[in-house]
Each structure stands twice: as structure tokens, then as C-alpha cells.
Amino acid sequence: MLAFMAHRALRWGIPQNVVYTAQTGFHARDKFRNDHVPILQASKLGPLIDRVFMGAGLEAIVFKNGSRILPLGSTASAMHGKTLDLVVIDEARFDKTADREAGALPAMATRDDAQLFIISTAGDVESTFFRQKVEQGRSAVEEGRTTDIAYIEWSAGDDDLDDPATWWDMHPALGHLITEDTIRHAKATLSPDQFAQEYGNRWSAASETLIDPKAWQKIQDRKAAPEGDLSFCLDVALDRSRATIAVADKAGRVEIIDSRDGVGWVGARCQQLSRRYRRPIVVDGYGPAGVLLEPLEALGVQVVKYVLRDVVAAVSLFYDAIHAGTLKVRPNEGLDSAAAGVRKKVLGGAWLWARTDVELDITPLFAATIAWHHATQKKPEPVKRSFAY
Numbered sequence: 001m002l003a004f005m006a007h008r009a010l011r012w013g014i015p016q017n018v019v020y021t022a023q024t025g026f027h028a029r030d031k032f033r034n035d036h037v038p039i040l041q042a043s044k045l046g047p048l049i050d051r052v053f054m055g056a057g058l059e060a061i062v063f064k065n066g067s068r069i070l071p072l073g074s075t076a077s078a079m080h081g082k083t084l085d086l087v088v089i090d091e092a093r094f095d096k097t098a099d100r101e102a103g104a105l106p107a108m109a110t111r112d113d114a115q116l117f118i119i120s121t122a123g124d125v126e127s128t129f130f131r132q133k134v135e136q137g138r139s140a141v142e143e144g145r146t147t148d149i150a151y152i153e154w155s156a157g158d159d160d161l162d163d164p165a166t167w168w169d170m171h172p173a174l175g176h177l178i179t180e181d182t183i184r185h186a187k188a189t190l191s192p193d194q195f196a197q198e199y200g201n202r203w204s205a206a207s208e209t210l211i212d213p214k215a216w217q218k219i220q221d222r223k224a225a226p227e228g229d230l231s232f233c234l235d236v237a238l239d240r241s242r243a244t245i246a247v248a249d250k251a252g253r254v255e256i257i258d259s260r261d262g263v264g265w266v267g268a269r270c271q272q273l274s275r276r277y278r279r280p281i282v283v284d285g286y287g288p289a290g291v292l293l294e295p296l297e298a299l300g301v302q303v304v305k306y307v308l309r310d311v312v313a314a315v316s317l318f319y320d321a322i323h324a325g326t327l328k329v330r331p332n333e334g335l336d337s338a339a340a341g342v343r344k345k346v347l348g349g350a351w352l353w354a355r356t357d358v359e360l361d362i363t364p365l366f367a368a369t370i371a372w373h374h375a376t377q378k379k380p381e382p383v384k385r386s387f388a389y
Helices: 002-011 025-042 099-108 128-143 164-170 180-189 192-198 213-218 266-277 288-298 308-324 333-341 363-377
Strands: 017-021 049-053 060-063 068-071 086-089 115-118 231-236 242-248 253-261 281-284 303-306 344-347 350-353
Touching: 002 017, 002 025, 002 060, 002 068, 002 086, 017 025, 025 049, 025 060, 025 068, 086 099, 099 115, 164 180, 180 192, 213 308, 213 333, 231 266, 231 288, 231 363, 242 266, 242 363, 253 333, 253 363, 266 281, 266 288, 281 288, 281 363, 288 303, 303 308, 303 363, 308 350, 308 363, 333 363, 350 363
Parallel strands: 017 068, 017 086, 086 115, 231 281, 281 303
Antiparallel strands: 049 060, 060 068, 231 242, 242 253, 344 350
């Protein structure tokens, strides 16, 4: 694509505005700085470059003929107000929306010979934008269309991925940029699903599992009933369709004690637990359950509010404890489903369990995570008990 972008910039007859985008603005700028600029400067095209700008947000290669190549962000507004001749949407499998395309098309509308390239290897179930483009391209081929759209695909299809002959059919870089040994090493190193996706260009039926299923299975214990000083956590689904309460103890034993549809039952149940055990209910104050803080307090429930910093720490430490095998979980179908399907939500240098999948009830995992963290990591609050439980 760099060769194609350079050809467009230098051989089109009039100055061209060429834009490269990747899954994020950071990735596009990183590719531009570390690959595009050094390669062009070291090539025979180097003398045709007038200036290179590297300032953050102002990166650009300006050629002596007036053409430009620049990296831009992946939001719909990144290309707003520009007039563009060629736009490259790279790593399209990471797009869950059509924002990049929506930004590119108006910017190319006044250019009669503008082109949009959408490039990627196959994605997974969340790669909705790119999957649609692939289906459109395959349909165009089947219909014999020869105008408006060009679709080019290299993939293994149903061929045997163990056979090197398949590799030569499926990978256009083989024999030019990579060797059979490169692919053989990748096959021995990656999981079968990863290899099929990254090298065979096969669509993954599911996203990579975040929590190792084997590690999760090892911490299951039917006898792991929390006792002693307990910590309870309430979590609510993003659409308020379901809520869950989990309990944990200092020994790291975790159990889901209630999980039901809706939130109408939450107040009475939390009040019951608070009165019986004289323990607070922990709530992610900035999560979907945060709006219940005041109603719970009005019922006389002692509530502990977790801020974002607390939740981030809870998720990271709970994740580590799962894979280290230092906690025990009483088996629960809802919790198992959440652990099997959860994805990451990246927040700068940190991350959380993602709530974006509306089909997955994540509340048992959030409730278990925060209850465990409060029980094992937080200094217990002094309480007075007037009766035994």
C-alpha cells in the first residue's frame, strides 16, 4: 500500500491528498513514523520529497509536486473538512462501526477519480463492518460486476492448513517477503484459531478467550462457601435488565447468591442482607448500579462506593488470582458464562471487563470481582454486632 500511495502521489498528474488510517490514530501515526517515512526516504523516491512533518497531529510527507501523504485518526470527524483523493482504511477488522468510511466518502465526493481502499485480514464475530464489506465484495464477484468495486481476497478457504501447498495459494507475501519457515514457525507458535485467522485469512467463530478456561476450571469448588467477615457486591446490567449480588470472604472464596431479571427486587434483598449480616453492600459508584446508591441508603443499607480506580484494581487483581489459582469460586452457570465470554475494555494503560456485548450478562463477573477485592484487599471497617448470625 505504501508503493500504491507513493504512485498516486507522484504519477497522477496533479497534486494528490493521500490519507492512511489504521485501527486507531496512534497506530496510523506509528506506522507512518516507523515504516512509511524511513522507507520512502531511503528509496529512490527520497529526492522527490520536499518536507517531512513529524509534529504530533501534524504528520505529513510533502512531495515537491505538491502531493501529500498523511496519517489520520479513525474517527468519523478526522477527515471532516478535507478534500481527499485516496484513503486507505487498514486493519478494518477492528472497526465495529463504519466511522472511517463515513468520514472518507464525503471528503472524496468532489474528486472524480478518488479511491477508497479497505484492507484487513479476517476478523471475528465483532468485525461487523469488515464482514459486511467482504460479503459485498464476494457478491460483486459472483455477479460478475466489473465497475465501481474491486474485490481481491487471498484465503485458505476449506483447504488443509497443514499442507505447505495451501500456504502458497493463500498468502501473497510468501516467496517475496516471507518464507515457508516463517509460516511453519507461526503454525507451531500460535493457537489453531489464531493461525487460521492471521495466516489463512479464515474468520474466527469467536473472539479470543480472555480468561483461560483451564484456569477457570481449576478454581471451581462446590465447598467454597464464604464465611466469617463477608463482603457483598451488587452489580446491574447496562440496560438494567438484570442484577446480581455476590459474596466473598477473606480466604478468597466467592459465591453468587442472587441473580434475577430487572432491578425491582434489589432494594429489599440488599436491605435483608445488610440487616442480617451487618455488612455493607459494595457498589461500583460509576457503573450502572451507581444510581441505586441513594435509594439503598434511604432503606438503611450501609453502602461502600467503589470509584474507577478501585474497580480497575479489582479487575486486574481478580484476573491475576484466577490464573494463579489463589481464589475459589462456587460453580454458577451465569458466572461461568460471563467468564467464558468476557472481553477487555481498555482505558489508557488499564482495563476493565467490557459491558459492550448486550447478549452477555456480565453482572455475575463484576459482582464476584468486586466482592472478592473488598473482602481480600480492603481493610475491614469496624462494625458492632448485637447478635450472632
